[in-house]
Amino acid sequence: MARQLDVECPPALETAPVVAPAGTGLRRWWRRFARNRGAVFGLVVLVLIVVASVFAPVLAPYDPLAQGVGPTLSGPSRAHWAGTDSFGRDMLSRIIFGARIALIVGVVSVVIAMIIGVSLGLAAGYYGGWLDAVVMRVMDGLFAFPIIILAIAMMAIMGFGVTNVIIAVAVGFIAPFARVTRADVLAVKEEPYIEAARLAGVSAPAIIARHVLPNVLAPIIVQAALRVSGAIITESGLSFLGLGPPPPTPVWGSMIAEGRNFIVMAPHVSTFPGIALMLAIVGLNLLGDGLRDTLDPRLRR
Amino acid sequence: MLRFILSRFGQTLAVLFMASVIVFALMRLIPGDPVLMMLGDDFTQVAYERMKAQLGLDRPIVVQYVFWLRNVLQGDLGDSLLQHQRVSLLVWEAFQPTLVLVVASLIAGIVIAIPSGIVAAMRKDSAWDYGSMGFAILVYSMPSFWKGIILIWIFSVYFRWFPAMGYVAPWTDLGDSLWKLVLPAFTLGTFFSGLVARIVRSSLLEVLSADYIKAARAKGVRQAALVYRHALSNALIPVVTIIGLQFGALLGGAVLTETVFAIPGMGRLTVNAILNRDYAVVQGTILAGVLLVVVVNLLVDLTYAFLNPKIRMA
Numbered sequence: 001m002a003r004q005l006d007v008e009c010p011p012a013l014e015t016a017p018v019v020a021p022a023g024t025g026l027r028r029w030w031r032r033f034a035r036n037r038g039a040v041f042g043l044v045v046l047v048l049i050v051v052a053s054v055f056a057p058v059l060a061p062y063d064p065l066a067q068g069v070g071p072t073l074s075g076p077s078r079a080h081w082a083g084t085d086s087f088g089r090d091m092l093s094r095i096i097f098g099a100r101i102a103l104i105v106g107v108v109s110v111v112i113a114m115i116i117g118v119s120l121g122l123a124a125g126y127y128g129g130w131l132d133a134v135v136m137r138v139m140d141g142l143f144a145f146p147i148i149i150l151a152i153a154m155m156a157i158m159g160f161g162v163t164n165v166i167i168a169v170a171v172g173f174i175a176p177f178a179r180v181t182r183a184d185v186l187a188v189k190e191e192p193y194i195e196a197a198r199l200a201g202v203s204a205p206a207i208i209a210r211h212v213l214p215n216v217l218a219p220i221i222v223q224a225a226l227r228v229s230g231a232i233i234t235e236s237g238l239s240f241l242g243l244g245p246p247p248p249t250p251v252w253g254s255m256i257a258e259g260r261n262f263i264v265m266a267p268h269v270s271t272f273p274g275i276a277l278m279l280a281i282v283g284l285n286l287l288g289d290g291l292r293d294t295l296d297p298r299l300r301r
Numbered sequence: 302m303l304r305f306i307l308s309r310f311g312q313t314l315a316v317l318f319m320a321s322v323i324v325f326a327l328m329r330l331i332p333g334d335p336v337l338m339m340l341g342d343d344f345t346q347v348a349y350e351r352m353k354a355q356l357g358l359d360r361p362i363v364v365q366y367v368f369w370l371r372n373v374l375q376g377d378l379g380d381s382l383l384q385h386q387r388v389s390l391l392v393w394e395a396f397q398p399t400l401v402l403v404v405a406s407l408i409a410g411i412v413i414a415i416p417s418g419i420v421a422a423m424r425k426d427s428a429w430d431y432g433s434m435g436f437a438i439l440v441y442s443m444p445s446f447w448k449g450i451i452l453i454w455i456f457s458v459y460f461r462w463f464p465a466m467g468y469v470a471p472w473t474d475l476g477d478s479l480w481k482l483v484l485p486a487f488t489l490g491t492f493f494s495g496l497v498a499r500i501v502r503s504s505l506l507e508v509l510s511a512d513y514i515k516a517a518r519a520k521g522v523r524q525a526a527l528v529y530r531h532a533l534s535n536a537l538i539p540v541v542t543i544i545g546l547q548f549g550a551l552l553g554g555a556v557l558t559e560t561v562f563a564i565p566g567m568g569r570l571t572v573n574a575i576l577n578r579d580y581a582v583v584q585g586t587i588l589a590g591v592l593l594v595v596v597v598n599l600l601v602d603l604t605y606a607f608l609n610p611k612i613r614m615a
C-alpha cells in the first residue's frame with residue numbers, strides 16, 4: 001500500500017524543490033552573480049589556477065625541480081620572469097606547479113570534509129535523539145581546535161606528505177559542514193512535503209537523499225567555496241613551518257619560507273609565491289562571498 | 302542571567318571534555334610502541350610486561366583515559382624527552398610570548414579597524430568606503446607569515462625603522478618590548494582588522510537606519526554626534542562576538558607570525574617538538590591552545606550577555 005502511494009505521488013511534489021528553480025533559476029542566478037564584480041574576479045582567478053594546474057607541464061618554461069637552470073638567487077629577467085631561487089631553479093615554473101598542490105589540497109580536503117560533515121549533519125539533524133547529541137558534542141569538541149593547530153597535531157602523528165596534509169586539513173573542516181547542514185535539516189524536516197513523503201511510506205534514507213539534501217545544498221556549496229581558501233591557507237602555513245609536503249616539492253608555503261633567509265639579497269624569492277598565494281585567496285574569498293550573496297536566500301537583499 | 306551563565310559553564314565543560322578525549326585519542330594514534338621506546342633494544346618478555354603494567358597500558362582504554370585526565374587536571378603533562386624538563390613548565394614559558402603577541406594584535410587590529418569601519422559607513426559608496434573595504438579584504442587575505450616577511454623587507458631591511466626579530470617580555474623592559482612587537486602585532490593585527498572593519502561598517506549601517514536614530518536625526522542631532530554618541534556603542538557589540546569567533550584563527554596566526562619574527566612562543570616549541578618526535582610537548586601545547594580558545598569563548602559570551610540587555614535582564 002505504502003509503495004503504491006509512493007508511485008502515485010504527483011511528480012511535482014517529488015521534484016518541485018529541485019527542478020523548479022533549476023531551469024529558469026540558474027539563468028537568473030547567473031545574472032545576479034555576473035553583476036557582482038568581486039565574484040566575477042574570483043571566478044577568473046579560480047579559472048586561472050585551474051588552467052595553471054592542468055597545463056603546468058606545458059606552461060612552465062623549465063622543469064620545476066631542475067637545479068642550475070639559471071644563476072642562483074637572480075632577480076626577474078627575460079629568461080626567468082620571476083627570478084631564480086638558491087638552487088638556481090626557475091621560480092615561475094615552481095609557482096605554476098605550486099598551483100597544482102594548492103588546488104589539489106584545497107579542493108580534495110574540502111570535498112572529503114564536506115562528504116563526512118554533511119553525512120553527519122544529515123543523520124544528526126534528521127534522526128535527532130542520542131545520535132544527534134553524540135555527533136554534535138564530538139563536533140563541538142573538534143570545533144574548539146584552531147584549524148592550523150589541529151592540522152599541526154595531525155601532521156605530527158601521520159608524518160609529512162601531500163596525502164597527510166589533505167587528511168589533516170580535512171579533519172579540521174568536518175565540524176563546520178556538520179553544523180551548517182544540521183541547522184538547515186532541522187528547519188527542512190518540518191516542511192509539509194517531508195511529512196507527506198514520510199506518510200507515503202518513503203524510507204528515511206530515501207527522504208534524506210531525495211528531499212532533504214537538495215534543499216539544504218545551497219548553504220553547503222557556499223560553505224565549501226569559503227572553506228577552499230581556508231584549506232589553501234592552512235596547507236601553506238603547514239608548508240611554511242616545514243610540516244607540509246617534503247622538499248623539493250614546489251609548494252608556495254615552503255618557497256616563501258625559503259625566501260625568508262634571503263630577504264636582504266633576493267626579496268623576490270618570498271614575494272612572488274606570496275603574490276600567487278594572496279591572489280588565490282583574495283579570489284576565492286570574493287567568489288565565496290559572491291556565492292553566499294547570490295545563492296543563500298536568507299542573505300539575499 | 303544566572304541561568305544563562307550556568308548553562309554556558311556546562312557547555313564549556315562538555316566541550317573541554319570532548320576536546321580532551323580527542324587529544325587523548327590522537328596521542329594513541331601515534332605509530333610505535335611506547336613500551337619499546339622506553340626499554341630500548343635489549344629486554345626480556347618479563348621486563349616488557351612489567352614496564353607495560355607500570356605505564357598502565359595493560360588496563361582498559363577507559364581506565365587509561367581516566368588516569369591520563371587526572372594527571373592533566375593536576376597540571377602534570379609529563380616530561381620532555383629532549384629538554385629533560387616538565388612539559389607544563391615549557392608550555393607555560395612558551396605561552397607568554399604568544400599571548401602577548403595575540404593581545405597586542407587584538408589592540409592593533411581594533412585601533413585600525415574601528416576608524417576605517419566608521420569612515421566607510423559614514424561615507425557609504427564613496428572612494429573612502431571602497432578604499433578602506435578593499436584594504437580590509439587585502440590584508441585579511443594576505444597569509445600572516447608572508448605579510449610578516451614583506452613588512453620585514455620594507456620596514457627593517459629597507460627603511461631600518463623597526464627590528465626584524467626578537468622578543469622581550471613587556472614586564473622586563475616595556476619600551477624595548479613594544480619596539481620589537483610593532484611589526485609582528487601589525488602583521489597579525491591587520492588580519493583581525495580586516496574582519497572587524499567589515500563588521501563595524503555593516504553593523505553601523507544597520508544601526509544608523511534604526512528608528513531611534515531616525516528620531517534623533519529628525520530632532521536635529523548632527524551626523525557626527527549621531528554616530529559617536531548614539532550609534533557607535535550599539536554597533537560595536539558584534540565586534541565582541543567576532544573576537545570570540547576568530548580567537549582560534551588569531552592563535553593559529555600567532556603560531557605562524559612568531560615563526561617569522563623568531564619569537565620563542567608556542568609555534569617554535571611545537572614545531573621543534575614535532576621534528577624531534579617529542580610527543581609529550583606536542584600534546585601539552587595543543588591542550589593549552591584548546592583550553593585558551595574555549596575559555597576566551599566563554600568570556601566573550603558572558604561579556605556579550607552582559608552588554609546585551611535582552612539576555613542581561615532575562
